[in-house]
Amino acid sequence: MTGSLRWLRRTALRVVPVVTGVVLATFFLLRLVPGGPAAAVLGDQATDEAVAALEAQMGLDQPLGAQLWSYVSGVVLHGDVGTSLIYNVPTSELIAGRVGVTLSIVALAALGTLLLVVPLAFAAALHKDGVIDHVIRVVPAIGLAMPTFWIGLLLIVVFAVNLGWLPAGGSDGVRSLVLPAAAIAISMTPVLVRTLRAQLLEVLDADFVAALTAAGLPRRRVLAHVLRNAALPTLTLFGLNIAYMIGGTLVIERVFALNGLGALMFESISNRDFPVVQGVALFCAVAVVAVTVATDFLVDRLDPRSRLS
Amino acid sequence: MTAIGSTQQGPGAQAGTGAAGEVARGAGPLWRRMARTPAFVAGAVITATVVLAALLAPVLATHDPAAQNLLGGLQAPSGEHWLGTDQLGRDIYSRLLYAARTDLRIAGLAVIIPFIVGVLVGTTSGYVGGAYDWVVSRVVDTVVAFPFYVIVVAVVFAVGAGEQGISVALALVGWVTYARVLRATTAVHASSGWVAAARGGGLSHARILVRHILPNTLTQAIVLLMNDIVFVIVAVVTLSYLGLGVQPPTADWGTMISDGQAFVATKWWLSVIPGAAVVWTGIGLSLLGDGIGDVWRVE
Numbered sequence: 001m002t003g004s005l006r007w008l009r010r011t012a013l014r015v016v017p018v019v020t021g022v023v024l025a026t027f028f029l030l031r032l033v034p035g036g037p038a039a040a041v042l043g044d045q046a047t048d049e050a051v052a053a054l055e056a057q058m059g060l061d062q063p064l065g066a067q068l069w070s071y072v073s074g075v076v077l078h079g080d081v082g083t084s085l086i087y088n089v090p091t092s093e094l095i096a097g098r099v100g101v102t103l104s105i106v107a108l109a110a111l112g113t114l115l116l117v118v119p120l121a122f123a124a125a126l127h128k129d130g131v132i133d134h135v136i137r138v139v140p141a142i143g144l145a146m147p148t149f150w151i152g153l154l155l156i157v158v159f160a161v162n163l164g165w166l167p168a169g170g171s172d173g174v175r176s177l178v179l180p181a182a183a184i185a186i187s188m189t190p191v192l193v194r195t196l197r198a199q200l201l202e203v204l205d206a207d208f209v210a211a212l213t214a215a216g217l218p219r220r221r222v223l224a225h226v227l228r229n230a231a232l233p234t235l236t237l238f239g240l241n242i243a244y245m246i247g248g249t250l251v252i253e254r255v256f257a258l259n260g261l262g263a264l265m266f267e268s269i270s271n272r273d274f275p276v277v278q279g280v281a282l283f284c285a286v287a288v289v290a291v292t293v294a295t296d297f298l299v300d301r302l303d304p305r306s307r308l309s
Numbered sequence: 310m311t312a313i314g315s316t317q318q319g320p321g322a323q324a325g326t327g328a329a330g331e332v333a334r335g336a337g338p339l340w341r342r343m344a345r346t347p348a349f350v351a352g353a354v355i356t357a358t359v360v361l362a363a364l365l366a367p368v369l370a371t372h373d374p375a376a377q378n379l380l381g382g383l384q385a386p387s388g389e390h391w392l393g394t395d396q397l398g399r400d401i402y403s404r405l406l407y408a409a410r411t412d413l414r415i416a417g418l419a420v421i422i423p424f425i426v427g428v429l430v431g432t433t434s435g436y437v438g439g440a441y442d443w444v445v446s447r448v449v450d451t452v453v454a455f456p457f458y459v460i461v462v463a464v465v466f467a468v469g470a471g472e473q474g475i476s477v478a479l480a481l482v483g484w485v486t487y488a489r490v491l492r493a494t495t496a497v498h499a500s501s502g503w504v505a506a507a508r509g510g511g512l513s514h515a516r517i518l519v520r521h522i523l524p525n526t527l528t529q530a531i532v533l534l535m536n537d538i539v540f541v542i543v544a545v546v547t548l549s550y551l552g553l554g555v556q557p558p559t560a561d562w563g564t565m566i567s568d569g570q571a572f573v574a575t576k577w578w579l580s581v582i583p584g585a586a587v588v589w590t591g592i593g594l595s596l597l598g599d600g601i602g603d604v605w606r607v608e
Contacts, residue, residue: 029467
């Protein structure tokens with residue numbers, strides 16, 4: 001019980017400053033706009049009166065402290081950063097309507113990444129310095145250099161245009177999410193394989209592996225123990241990379257014309273719908289923090305060593 | 310270059326973490342160690358082809374990259390147009406060369422400023438510690454909490470699309486990588502015996518930081534920089550693909566890929582070739598970065 005309390009305290013100390021920072025960052029995003037957001041929304045032709053009216057509507061005529069207060073209380077009380085300038089509904093409603101597509105892609109991509117990364121990392125670690133290992137270690141250089149959206153286009157050319165196996169986007173249920181998720185999984189894999197390979201080598205080098213092998217346990221049973229010990233680092237690795245995955249998903253939605261958060265964000269950018277862009281950015285950051293905390297919690301729970309103290 | 314090579318003589322050469330692991334293969338002069346590192350040689354050669362293509366674009370190009378020929382659009386590769394033409398009849402080979410100019414220039418600028426800021430902030434916060442360090446760490450945590458493309462796109466949106474906008478956005482976000490890593494290594498050095506000894510010997514904090522700690526951390530920062538360049542080039546291309554970066558008619562790989570996407574069903578090479586140029590550049594710089602790491606023996 002005290003362990004849980006300590007975990008809670010440690011997490012709160014880490015999470016509270018970050019969430020505060022994220023909220024402040026999205027608030028001050030509007031201050032970066034040259035000439036102010038209202039003028040930017042209305043364009044060069046707008047009269048001063050029109051700009052002043054929109055500023056009043058957006059609350060930009062208030063003192064900075066009052067604006068910050070209403071922004072923060074909106075986030076805390078309603079989980080909302082304001083009203084869309086285009087749709088005239090709370091940004092949280094718009095986000096809720098689009099988040100499903102994005103989360104489905106992220107989930108599929110995470111699954112795909114797992115299916116690619118774990119066997120490849122095992123193959124590389126078990127045949128250290130062999131042919132497979134060398135190939136797997138060279139590939140990351142190529143993987144890092146490939147823009148995710150371009151991988152998506154290649155997948156469209158091969159699997160949608162030439163083979164006709166899967167749609168090149170649109171709203172054909174799960175089938176239209178396979179290629180985008182694959183693009184993200186492929187772009188994530190090279191770097192993750194490299195990290196996981198290093199961690200597996202560390203586990204394979206541990207005393208217990210030598211002890212089990214010496215005790216005459218078959219290779220396969222030894223590997224089962226290695227796998228269990230490698231599970232936690234893998235989980236941690238995924239938690240650390242969730243931010244990158246979400247960012248990649250927003251971009252890939254554009255390639256496949258999918259109607260998720262990314263589409264909402266880019267659409268709001270063309271419409272100069274500031275509150276929605278703030279809302280999407282805040283939502284993504286909070287989601288990343290939540291996943292980080294969740295993986296941290298899981299690792300803490302699953303690791304038998306944490307039960308010792 | 311020589312300043313970095315001199316790491317070997319710094320006080321950290323003995324105390325450094327990992328840098329002193331094994332004796333460098335062939336202790337000879339720097340260029341000889343470079344020539345013996347395959348990753349370095351391959352990376353340098355590939356990178357050189359891209360840099361030369363960019364520098365010599367006016368000489369190597371067969372056409373004006375902006376010249377339109379609306380009757381000769383979407384041609385397949387031929388003797389006249391080596392890589393074909395785009396939807397406006399512009400020569401793709403020539404645009405590819407000029408795009409290398411645009412993208413390398415933007416990425417170069419977008420990588421240098423965050424490097425300087427990140428190294429400065431990271432080393433000082435790691436050395437000084439205290440409240441300053443706490444604030445820096447919280448700012449870093451905040452920036453890292455945002456998915457990279459979310460925060461970059463949001464900042465570009467706020468400050469305005471275009472070359473300048475993406476440079477500002479990439480700078481605002483990019484320094485964090487360097488600050489985080491350098492803060493950690495500097496903190497390790499700062500609490501080490503040799504720094505205490507240098508203090509005891511009467512050296513000022515500024516002198517210890519600049520003359521003794523920085524040479525030990527800079528190598529690592531430069532390896533990070535080489536990895537970061539690849540990331541930044543991909544980011545510049547991605548932002549331009551999204552319509553937030555380089556604006557038409559300036560040639561750039563991202564807008565070329567985006568222009569070609571509409572015709573991907575029949576003219577796949579329109580999108581695939583500029584992407585391949587990005588990958589080629591990235592592989593070159595990645596290998597070069599790994600090679601530099603090997604040459605200077607940094608993890």
